[in-house]
Amino acid sequence: MTEVRVPTLGESVTEATVATWFKKPGDSVAVDEMLCELETDKVTVEVPSPAAGTLADIVANEGDTVGVDALLANISEEGNAGPEETKPRAEPKSEEPAKEEASSEDSGKSSGGSGGGSIDVMVPTLGESVSEATVSTWFKKVGDTVEQDEMLCELETDKVSVEVPAPAAGTLSEIVAEEGTTVQADAKLAVLSSGDAPAKQASEPKGEDKPQPEEAPKGDTQYSTPPAGDGGRGRSDVEDAPSAKKAMAEKGVSRDQVQGSGRDGRVMKEDVSKAVEATKAAPQKAETKQAPRAPSPAEDADREERVKMTRLRQTIARRLKDAQNTAAMLTTYNEVDMTEVMALRKEYKDLFEKKHGVRLGFMSFFTKACCHALKEVPEVNAEIDGAEIIYKNFVHMGIATGTPTGLVVPVIRDVDSMSFAEIEGAIAEKGKRARDGKLSMNDMQGGTFTISNGGVYGSLMSSPILNPPQSGILGMHKIQERPMVVNGEIKIRPMMYLALSYDHRIVDGKGAVTFLVRVKEALEDPRRLLMDL
Known part of the structure; x- marks a missing residue:
C-alpha cells in the first residue's frame, strides 16, 4: 500500500483545500498520473500518483482542508500485475474443456473470464407511491471495472435522486437503460460480469499497445512542456484543470489560444489569465460602425437554449x-x-x-x-x-x-x-x-x-x-x-x-x-x- 500525501505547498503556505478528485476508489492509476488538485491561497497544486496501481481509498474528500504532508489517499499496487496477466491468455483456452462441466450457459458471455457469471443491476426500491424514475447520469461506461457498492448511476424520481450501487464487483458488460430513459420499478438497468478485470484487459491490446503506460515514466516526454498551441493534446490522458475550463468558457478563450504550463502541457487557470492579457495587448482592428440591425427570429432561435425539465x-x-x-x-x-x-x-x-x-x-x-x-x-x-x-x-x-x-x-x-x-x-x-x-x-x-x-x-x-x-x-x-x-x-x-x-x-x-x-x-x-x- 502506497500513501498519497500533500506535497510541499510553497513558502509560508501551511494548508490547502482539496478542490477536485479526478479518480475514484477502484480506478486504476499510472505513475505520475494526476489524482487530485489542491487549492491554496495563491496557487493550484497538482498531486500526481507516486506509484502505479489501484486507488484503494480517499482519505481527504473534496472541500476538506489539509496540512502539508497530510494523508490524501492510499494506492494499492496490485494493479501492476494487470499487464503481466495478459501473457498467459492462451492457457485458459486449453483448460476450457475441464471448466465446461462447472460453468453455466453464461460462461459463453464472458470473453476469457475466470468462470464468473452475469449479474443484473435492477432499479432499487423508489419509495411509497413512486412507480418510475428517469436515468439521470451514468458514472461508468461499458467495460469499466467496478467494486461492490461503487455507485454506477443516478436515478431521478418525482421527489428525490436515487443512487444505484453495484451489487457485486466485476465489469460493466452492458447498459440496458441509457441516460434519459424512463424505467419502471424493478426494471433492469445494466448487466455486470462477475469475472475479474483480466477479461477487460485482454481486449485492450487490440486497440493500442498495453505496456505503453508503464514505459511512459522512463522517457522525459512526460515532464516536458509541449509547444505553444499543442497543450499536450497529443496525449489522450492529459486533462485541463476544471478551473481553467471554467475560465476559458467565461472569458470566451478557445483552447488553441492557451499554452499550458502544467504537467504534460495541462492548462491551468493562470494560463488562461495570461492568454486573455495577451489578447488585450494585441493591436485591435478598427471596427467599422454600422447601423444597429434588429436580429431576425431565426437568429434569435440560434441564441436560445432548450433544456428538458427534470x-x-x-x-x-x-x-x-x-x-x-x-x-x-x-x-x-x-x-x-x-x-x-x-x-x-x-x-x-x-x-x-x-x-x-x-x-x-x-x-x-x-x-x-x-x-x-x-x-x-x-x-x-x-x-x-x-x-x-x-x-x-x-x-x-x-x-x-x-x-x-x-x-x-x-x-x-x-x-x-x-x-x-x-x-x-x-x-x-x-x-x-x-x-x-x-x-x-x-x-x-x-x-x-x-x-x-x-x-x-x-x-x-x-x-x-x-x-x-x-x-x-x-x-x-x-x-x-x-x-x-x-x-x-x-x-x-x-x-x-x-x-x-x-x-x-x-x-x-x-x-x-x-x-x-x-x-x-x-x-x-x-x-x-x-x-x-
Missing part, C-alpha cells in the same frame, strides 16, 4: 398547479415587530451555540410560534380526505428549502415536542441534506404544516402556495426597518410581513386571522411561548 421540476409544476385547482386558496397578511426576538437572540446566541453546538436563528422562534398557534386553531393543521376532515394531534413541520435543482420541503417530525436547540439542529441537518441532494422519500412525507422563508432571498411580500394535502402555509419575508407609531411616538422598528395561505374549504377567515395574530403575539413577546399563553 422530473423534480415537472413534479413541482404539477403539484403547485394542482393546489391552485383543488383548494379554495386564500391569503391573509399581518406584520410583526421583530425587536424582542432580535434582542433575545443577540443576548443569548453565543451561549446557545456554546452549549448546544448549533447556531440560534429565527426559524426556531417561528416554528415554536406556529406550533403554539396550531393548538388554538387546529383546522389549519388539518386536511380534507373525501368528505371527512382529518385533525392532526401532532405537528410535522415542513421547511421549504431552495436547492440548485428546485424547491423541496423536508419534514421535521413531532416538532411540537422539540426544544429550540433540537429544532435548530434538525433544520440545519435537513437543509444540508437537501442542498446535497441526499434527502430520502421518507424525509419529505407526512408534513402537516409548512413554513416558507422568502426573506432570505430579499422578498418583502408574497403569497405562498399550499403544499397539498396541507391546509396552511406561513410565508416569512425580509426584515426591514420602518417608521412605526409606538405609544404615540414615531420609532424605527425592524418589521416583517407575514402571509398565511390557507384552504378556505375547512379554514374560515376568523380561524386564519386568529392563527396569524397568535403567531404575531408570540414573536413580539417571546415570553408567551415559555408560559404557553
Whole structure:
C-alpha cells in the first residue's frame, strides 16, 4: 500500500483545500498520473500518483482542508500485475474443456473470464407511491471495472435522486437503460460480469499497445512542456484543470489560444489569465460602425437554449398547479415587530451555540410560534380526505428549502415536542441534506404544516402556495426597518410581513386571522411561548 500525501505547498503556505478528485476508489492509476488538485491561497497544486496501481481509498474528500504532508489517499499496487496477466491468455483456452462441466450457459458471455457469471443491476426500491424514475447520469461506461457498492448511476424520481450501487464487483458488460430513459420499478438497468478485470484487459491490446503506460515514466516526454498551441493534446490522458475550463468558457478563450504550463502541457487557470492579457495587448482592428440591425427570429432561435425539465421540476409544476385547482386558496397578511426576538437572540446566541453546538436563528422562534398557534386553531393543521376532515394531534413541520435543482420541503417530525436547540439542529441537518441532494422519500412525507422563508432571498411580500394535502402555509419575508407609531411616538422598528395561505374549504377567515395574530403575539413577546399563553 502506497500513501498519497500533500506535497510541499510553497513558502509560508501551511494548508490547502482539496478542490477536485479526478479518480475514484477502484480506478486504476499510472505513475505520475494526476489524482487530485489542491487549492491554496495563491496557487493550484497538482498531486500526481507516486506509484502505479489501484486507488484503494480517499482519505481527504473534496472541500476538506489539509496540512502539508497530510494523508490524501492510499494506492494499492496490485494493479501492476494487470499487464503481466495478459501473457498467459492462451492457457485458459486449453483448460476450457475441464471448466465446461462447472460453468453455466453464461460462461459463453464472458470473453476469457475466470468462470464468473452475469449479474443484473435492477432499479432499487423508489419509495411509497413512486412507480418510475428517469436515468439521470451514468458514472461508468461499458467495460469499466467496478467494486461492490461503487455507485454506477443516478436515478431521478418525482421527489428525490436515487443512487444505484453495484451489487457485486466485476465489469460493466452492458447498459440496458441509457441516460434519459424512463424505467419502471424493478426494471433492469445494466448487466455486470462477475469475472475479474483480466477479461477487460485482454481486449485492450487490440486497440493500442498495453505496456505503453508503464514505459511512459522512463522517457522525459512526460515532464516536458509541449509547444505553444499543442497543450499536450497529443496525449489522450492529459486533462485541463476544471478551473481553467471554467475560465476559458467565461472569458470566451478557445483552447488553441492557451499554452499550458502544467504537467504534460495541462492548462491551468493562470494560463488562461495570461492568454486573455495577451489578447488585450494585441493591436485591435478598427471596427467599422454600422447601423444597429434588429436580429431576425431565426437568429434569435440560434441564441436560445432548450433544456428538458427534470422530473423534480415537472413534479413541482404539477403539484403547485394542482393546489391552485383543488383548494379554495386564500391569503391573509399581518406584520410583526421583530425587536424582542432580535434582542433575545443577540443576548443569548453565543451561549446557545456554546452549549448546544448549533447556531440560534429565527426559524426556531417561528416554528415554536406556529406550533403554539396550531393548538388554538387546529383546522389549519388539518386536511380534507373525501368528505371527512382529518385533525392532526401532532405537528410535522415542513421547511421549504431552495436547492440548485428546485424547491423541496423536508419534514421535521413531532416538532411540537422539540426544544429550540433540537429544532435548530434538525433544520440545519435537513437543509444540508437537501442542498446535497441526499434527502430520502421518507424525509419529505407526512408534513402537516409548512413554513416558507422568502426573506432570505430579499422578498418583502408574497403569497405562498399550499403544499397539498396541507391546509396552511406561513410565508416569512425580509426584515426591514420602518417608521412605526409606538405609544404615540414615531420609532424605527425592524418589521416583517407575514402571509398565511390557507384552504378556505375547512379554514374560515376568523380561524386564519386568529392563527396569524397568535403567531404575531408570540414573536413580539417571546415570553408567551415559555408560559404557553
